[in-house]
Amino acid sequence: MCPATTSTAPAAPSEDGAALLAGLNPEQAAAVVHSGGPLLIVAGAGSGKTRVLTHRIAWLIRERAADPMGILAITFTNKAANEMKERVGALVGERLVGITRDAEGRMRPRRWGGMWVSTFHAACARLLRDEAPRLGYDRSFTIYDADDAARLAGLCIKDLGLDPKRVTPRGVAHAISAAKNDLVDFDTYALRADNWYERQIADVYRLYQERLHRASAFDFDDLLVKTVELLQLYDDVLAAYRERFAHVLVDEWQDTNRAQYELVRLLAREHRRLTVVGDGDQSIYRFRGADVRNILDFDKDFPDATRITLARNYRSTQTILDTANAVIAHNVGRIPKRLWTDEGAGAPVVRYTADNEHDEAAFVAEEVSRLAERDEVPSGDCAVFYRTNAQSRVLEETCIRLGVAYQIVGGTRFYERREIRDLLAYLRVLVNPADDVSAKRVLNVPRRGIGARTEEALDLFAGREGGSFLAACRRAEENHLLAPRAVGAVTDFVRLLDGLRTAVDAGELALRDIVELVWRRTGYMAELEAERTVEALGRAENLRELAGVAEDFTSLQPDATLGEFLERIALVTEQDSFDADGSRLTLMTMHNAKGLEFEVVFIVGMEDSVFPHHRSLGEPEELEEERRLCYVAMTRARRRLYLTNAWSRTLFGGTSANPPSRFLKEVPAELVEARSADHARPGPRAVGRQGADDGLGVGDRVLHPTFGPGRILEIGGRPGNEEALVRFDEYGAKRLLLAYAPMIRR
DNA sequence: ATCTGGAATCTTTTT
DNA sequence: GATTCCAGAT
Numbered sequence: 001m002c003p004a005t006t007s008t009a010p011a012a013p014s015e016d017g018a019a020l021l022a023g024l025n026p027e028q029a030a031a032v033v034h035s036g037g038p039l040l041i042v043a044g045a046g047s048g049k050t051r052v053l054t055h056r057i058a059w060l061i062r063e064r065a066a067d068p069m070g071i072l073a074i075t076f077t078n079k080a081a082n083e084m085k086e087r088v089g090a091l092v093g094e095r096l097v098g099i100t101r102d103a104e105g106r107m108r109p110r111r112w113g114g115m116w117v118s119t120f121h122a123a124c125a126r127l128l129r130d131e132a133p134r135l136g137y138d139r140s141f142t143i144y145d146a147d148d149a150a151r152l153a154g155l156c157i158k159d160l161g162l163d164p165k166r167v168t169p170r171g172v173a174h175a176i177s178a179a180k181n182d183l184v185d186f187d188t189y190a191l192r193a194d195n196w197y198e199r200q201i202a203d204v205y206r207l208y209q210e211r212l213h214r215a216s217a218f219d220f221d222d223l224l225v226k227t228v229e230l231l232q233l234y235d236d237v238l239a240a241y242r243e244r245f246a247h248v249l250v251d252e253w254q255d256t257n258r259a260q261y262e263l264v265r266l267l268a269r270e271h272r273r274l275t276v277v278g279d280g281d282q283s284i285y286r287f288r289g290a291d292v293r294n295i296l297d298f299d300k301d302f303p304d305a306t307r308i309t310l311a312r313n314y315r316s317t318q319t320i321l322d323t324a325n326a327v328i329a330h331n332v333g334r335i336p337k338r339l340w341t342d343e344g345a346g347a348p349v350v351r352y353t354a355d356n357e358h359d360e361a362a363f364v365a366e367e368v369s370r371l372a373e374r375d376e377v378p379s380g381d382c383a384v385f386y387r388t389n390a391q392s393r394v395l396e397e398t399c400i401r402l403g404v405a406y407q408i409v410g411g412t413r414f415y416e417r418r419e420i421r422d423l424l425a426y427l428r429v430l431v432n433p434a435d436d437v438s439a440k441r442v443l444n445v446p447r448r449g450i451g452a453r454t455e456e457a458l459d460l461f462a463g464r465e466g467g468s469f470l471a472a473c474r475r476a477e478e479n480h481l482l483a484p485r486a487v488g489a490v491t492d493f494v495r496l497l498d499g500l501r502t503a504v505d506a507g508e509l510a511l512r513d514i515v516e517l518v519w520r521r522t523g524y525m526a527e528l529e530a531e532r533t534v535e536a537l538g539r540a541e542n543l544r545e546l547a548g549v550a551e552d553f554t555s556l557q558p559d560a561t562l563g564e565f566l567e568r569i570a571l572v573t574e575q576d577s578f579d580a581d582g583s584r585l586t587l588m589t590m591h592n593a594k595g596l597e598f599e600v601v602f603i604v605g606m607e608d609s610v611f612p613h614h615r616s617l618g619e620p621e622e623l624e625e626e627r628r629l630c631y632v633a634m635t636r637a638r639r640r641l642y643l644t645n646a647w648s649r650t651l652f653g654g655t656s657a658n659p660p661s662r663f664l665k666e667v668p669a670e671l672v673e674a675r676s677a678d679h680a681r682p683g684p685r686a687v688g689r690q691g692a693d694d695g696l697g698v699g700d701r702v703l704h705p706t707f708g709p710g711r712i713l714e715i716g717g718r719p720g721n722e723e724a725l726v727r728f729d730e731y732g733a734k735r736l737l738l739a740y741a742p743m744i745r746r
Numbered sequence: 747a748t749c750t751g752g753a754a755t756c757t758t759t760t761t
Numbered sequence: 762g763a764t765t766c767c768a769g770a771t
Contacts, residue, residue: 076761077761119761120761121761146760220761221761255761257761284759285759285760285761287758287759287760288759288760288761387758387759388757388758388759389757389758389759390757390758390762390763393762410759410760444747447747447748449747449748450747451747451748452747453747454747571761573760573761589758589759589760590759591758591759591760592759592760611758613758613759614758615757615758616758625759626759629759650762651757651762652756652757652762652763653762653763654762
């Protein structure tokens, strides 16, 4: 479309180099060989951008004699990183990029040498392992995830004596995270705070950051923020990394936030050997701080940048592309771009309108079976995408009932399970005794008779002495606030940890043995097994799986330390464990679908207020993001695309009838074939809430399943979160959230 | 200190 | 609907 002209590519590539360009279209080839200044590759969905990136890296190594050690490539997931490393390895030789393999041929990441290919977070964590002392953090720092961050925020709220009802841990953690994504420190935040709530947050933010530092812990955002801080603060460090990373390449540029942008700018500002790849139409992480402007404004920040657009699609049929093109064309804030292919029109898009979510799930499951039976498409090449995780349950149940094998990606994640977090918290305390959040987590888990009063007394002591929580435990007998029995219990706890640490420090134990030792010595496993409930046995099973994960990790990285294991766990994502399995249908959220592709894609729940999500309906910017999400989802499909909606749907404990998604109306009718399933039958129209417009009003008589009949006296609260004051005939006045209360008008 | 059951709370999406 | 929270009992 618009080939790079500023490139100063060598007149004739070597024979070797020519092979790298074979099979590439002119734009792709131009992107591969480009040299001289920053390069922005606008890569439409399915335009072969991974191929371009890998070939470009190979080109740099082979034709430009770039040192693989001097290449920093940033990907969106660890899985993508490994794939990229492997693909580059296949082009230039695995030894060059730092891949080694074990006896079974599995890729084994080498700790030293080779290219840096990883996510932003993993790269920063790796960098900080070396440089943390400069910032006054221990090298064995802990990484706090969202849950830990909320816990810590909760502790800070408590210590500041704020009302946890008005200033919630999660709310604060979210606000702090948003600030950090934007590189706003607590001083700046405090200055900008112009209302009561923000001033409270500012106070918590300050204390929160102090606590993190004392615990030698970085939260997720800190990995980025502190790396930026490090590079801004120390010229010699910046110079060293600039020199080291002679080439910087970033994938999924449209989903970078301010902190990531700044990091890239710092590293590449001088040498300007920067390649970014992205597609503004696929920006779907605004809520996480991604700034679309990073891609829209790239030319402003790097005026000498070359822009190459890849619009030729190698994945989907023209029908699917036309569908996606038509939908995304409704967005105002975008650079126009039209995907095309010469693969032909292919099958029409199938529309199915279900009675309810059960009918919808049955349609999907039956269609998947039918495609498999007719040998058209194996189930493993089909995927179902939904907007929210809550929608997966009915799909799962239906698949089980109809005997369709499936795998689910996302949802409640393994590492978020309580028992896993408990055990990891023990491991974290062993590695980093200053980690107060983890220490408090395990203080009384399993129960050992240490309650809230004891914890408070220990906290006070720690605050007075300025030491860690664990240090306060260690000096329990000096603590006058503690009853003798509590002193005994706390001392036992300290002994337990010391015993574990001695065993670990001896260096004889494999990671797996350490995991087992923890659950044995703490009595955690014994307690679960004694409980004999299905749930407890499941938890026990999960712990064993964690031991298995530890063993796998050791086999990939034989000399791995406990700290490295923990870091790995902190940075893996759900996507990383996804393995397209040839035989099973895949279920996942649309967000998780990013970067993947399937022969057949079902997008379910295409109703206004499910998708687009109701929280986006009033906000034009949010709605555009939903539309981009729709575009991402549609362009995952290679051959067939199904779009389904349901007349009525029970979600979050309430049934509602939502109109078909506005995105459906944006699909040209001539591309669509409506399908009515054999089992289709007119179902009873559900009586229920119809979104805010059709909502209840003051004076309405209502019926509540628990409180019975009543009358609405007033409606107040924040928009979108209205609260109704209802006087129930038998139960008196209650305040209920309008959006969630299962009330109907009568 | 811990257990319990009923009530309140909340749900986008996640590196 | 499912988890989390909290008061009151043990």
